Amino acid sequence: MSLLRSLAYFLREARFNPVTVLHSLLYAPTVTYLHVLSSIARWSPTALRTTISETYHGKVVRLADARKIITVNRNVELRNLDQVIPYRHAKDLILVNPHNIVVYECPCRGLKENPCSPTEVCLIVGEPFTDLLRMVQPFRSRRISQEEALQILQEEDARGHVHTAWFKSTMIDRFYAICNCCKCCCLGMKFMATYRMKMLLPSGYSACIGEGCIGCGACVSSCQFEALELIDSAADETDRRKCAVIPAKCFGCGICERRCARRCITLGRDSSKGVPLDIEALAGGTFA
Secondary structure, three states: OOHHHHHHHHHHHOOOOHHHHHHHHHHOOOOHHHHHHHHHHHHOOHHHHHHHHHHEEEEEOOHHHHHHHHHOOOOEEEOOOOOOOOOOOOOEEEEEEEEEEEEEEOHHHHOOOOOOOOOEEEEEEEEOHHHHHHHHOOOOEEEEOHHHHHHHHHHHHHOOOEEEEEEEOOOOOEEEEEEEEOOOOOHHHHHHHHHOOOOEEOOOEEEEEOOOOOOOOHHHHHOOOOOEEEEEOOOOOOOOEEEEEOHHHOOOOOHHHHHOOOOOEEEEEOHHHOOOOOHHHHOOOOOO
């Protein structure tokens, strides 16, 4: 899809709404937007914070599900994902030419003086978003292959960062990006922790601790949601401690699972955490 075709497609999908068009153009090239959003979140009433969450939110995805989004090689149209994204706005997953991927500098990390590195970790997937981002961010973005995108996901996973799929009403009411988030930089995670804004939704899974836990604490220190703790073990009379999950805080990202050297942490489906964003399952397993 050429730039002109992408622009025409975007304008048509946006119904030529000037607010949507202006917002999208401002959102892509500058972190000023995020400064403004931070101020709004800090001073706004609860009703406005709820509105922001309704129209701009992320879904935690396991590494395996993020890989599926990156590697799908056919157009995808999954609309009205009410169980996956239980909001009135921004819940469509539509990928046009999904092999077209752009990586760009994370605007959240760009707000910090000493951000986590690397900063080039945000993945825009499919058109028209890739073409438009290259137009407004030519020096802070670049096209990459699916293999390069998978490498970024793997490396960020190794750093303990959480994979999130982002949806936004002013991005024509649909999915547009996969980010790799940490609680020290990600505004969505900060808004959730500080202002109780429901910016992030759980993956649909929860961590489960097996009997082999020796209480080493590696998983506890790696959890971005502070959903793990060390408790006294009642299994024997030793002073050994073990890890326990705090269910209300677990988002099922899977980072702890890969941090456990003894492989005694697993992710299990949890109906209280919603439906996973698994495009194969949602599309009836039709994707290779």
